[in-house]
Every structure is written in structure tokens, then in C-alpha cells.
Amino acid sequence: MQKILVWDWPVRLGHWLMVGGFIVAWLTSESETFRLLHVISGATVLAVAAFRLPWGFIGSRYARFVDFVRGPRAVKDYAAGLLKLEPAHHVGHNPAGGWAIVLLLGLGILTGLSGWANYNDIGGGFLEEVHEGLAVTMLAVVAIHVAGVLTGSLMHGENLVRAMLNGRKQGTPEDAIRSARPLAAALLLAWVVAAGWWIAT
Numbered sequence: 001m002q003k004i005l006v007w008d009w010p011v012r013l014g015h016w017l018m019v020g021g022f023i024v025a026w027l028t029s030e031s032e033t034f035r036l037l038h039v040i041s042g043a044t045v046l047a048v049a050a051f052r053l054p055w056g057f058i059g060s061r062y063a064r065f066v067d068f069v070r071g072p073r074a075v076k077d078y079a080a081g082l083l084k085l086e087p088a089h090h091v092g093h094n095p096a097g098g099w100a101i102v103l104l105l106g107l108g109i110l111t112g113l114s115g116w117a118n119y120n121d122i123g124g125g126f127l128e129e130v131h132e133g134l135a136v137t138m139l140a141v142v143a144i145h146v147a148g149v150l151t152g153s154l155m156h157g158e159n160l161v162r163a164m165l166n167g168r169k170q171g172t173p174e175d176a177i178r179s180a181r182p183l184a185a186a187l188l189l190a191w192v193v194a195a196g197w198w199i200a201t
């Protein structure tokens with residue numbers, strides 16, 4: 001086992017843009033003064049999640065949904081290993097974490113779309129409640145996600161947060177992805193900036 005490239009640039013850049021967008025949107029959610037900042041950061045979360053969907057089909061190996069969206073048996077087996085304090089090591093996302101990711105992407109899209117509708121005075125008080133409910137649900141899933149990341153890091157003795165920064169995890173050389181796909185990451189950045197620009201003007 002050695003450190004190999006696992007996460008491509010779009011996965012890493014998208015992740016940290018989503019983290020920043022979610023935190024800023026959460027902190028500005030009650031403020032009239034920072035309403036535009038709230039809307040732009042919410043648009044960032046929505047744009048990243050929307051980009052991530054096709055990337056889950058055409059991205060590099062460990063970015064693809066087929067690599068980490070697994071059935072209930074795989075999740076059960078992983079959880080059983082976790083309870084025995086010897087969870088199986090996965091080069092990409094583990095089967096339990098994979099479902100948290102699906103939830104986070106889905107909630108990112110639904111929260112963003114309901115926020116956009118609110119901003120355009122569509123849906124009235126009801127959609128406003130829905131938007132808030134989705135955001136609170138997303139915060140709860142984020143808390144579970146971060147707890148899972150820290151638990152996984154401790155159990156495998158592998159810093160998963162650093163891996164989300166430099167893209168490298170433990171694996172064999174033949175498991176490594178060949179390219180970090182920087183051009184796709186540049187496209188993602190342009191797409192996020194365009195979404196923020198569009199909503200702000």
C-alpha cells in the first residue's frame with residue numbers, strides 16, 4: 001500500500017466550494033443585510049451539486065456513482081465491520097459514506113431550488129418553510145457526514161480530510177486514477193462563477 005491519486009480536481013474543488021457555500025449560506029440565512037451573499041452562496045451549493053450529477057457518470061473512477069452507491073448488504077457489512085472496530089478499507093468512498101453523499105447532493109439541489117423559488121417570490125410561506133426544513137435536514141446530514149469522516153480517519157489511521165485536499169489515499173499503484181482532470185475543474189469553477197453572477201444580476 002502507498003499513497004495514490006484517488007480524488008480528481010472536480011471532486012476536491014467541488015467539495016470545498018460546497019462546504020464554503022453551505023457555511024456562508026447558513027450564517028447569512030437570517031440576515032436582510034447579507035441577503036445577496038446568502039443567495040450567491042446558496043447558488044454555489046446548487047451549482048456544485050448540479051455539476052456533480054453528470055460528473056458521477058463521466059468523472060474519474062472513484063467519482064462515479066457506480067463506485068460508491070452500493071446496496072443495503074454492502075452498507076450492512078461495512079457497518080458490521082465498524083461495530084467490530086475493523087471496518088473494511090475502501091480506496092474510494094465507503095458504502096455508508098456513499099449514501100450520505102447522495103443525500104448531501106440531493107439536499108443541496110432541493111435546498112438551492114427552493115431558495116431560488118423563494119427569491120423569486122414563488123411558493124409563498126409554504127416554500128419558505130420547505131426551504132428552511134431542507135436546510136436544517138442538510139445540516140443534520142453534514143454533522144453525520146463529518147462524524148463519519150472523523151471516525152473513518154481514526155479507524156483507518158488515514159487522514160481523510162487531507163486526502164480531500166491533496167487527492168491522495170492508501171492504495172496499490174494499479175488502483176490510482178491517471179489524471180486529476182484539471183480542465184474539468186476549471187469548467188466547474190466557471191460554471192459556479194456564472195451561476196453566482198446570474199443570480200446576483
Ligand code: HEM
Pocket residue numbers: 011012014015018019020022023052063092093094097101104105142145146149160161164
Ligand atoms: C459543510 C458541508 C459539507 C458538505 C455539503 C459536504 C459534502 C460532501 C460531498 C458531496 C462529498 C462527496 C465528494 C464527492 O465525491 O464529490 C464529501 C466527501 C467528503 N467530505 Fe464533505 N461535506 C461537508 C463538510 C465536510 C467537512 C467540514 C469535512 C472535514 C471535516 C468534510 C470532509 C469530507 C471528506 C474527507 C470526504 C471524503 C470522504 C471519503 O473519504 O469517502 N466534509 N463531502
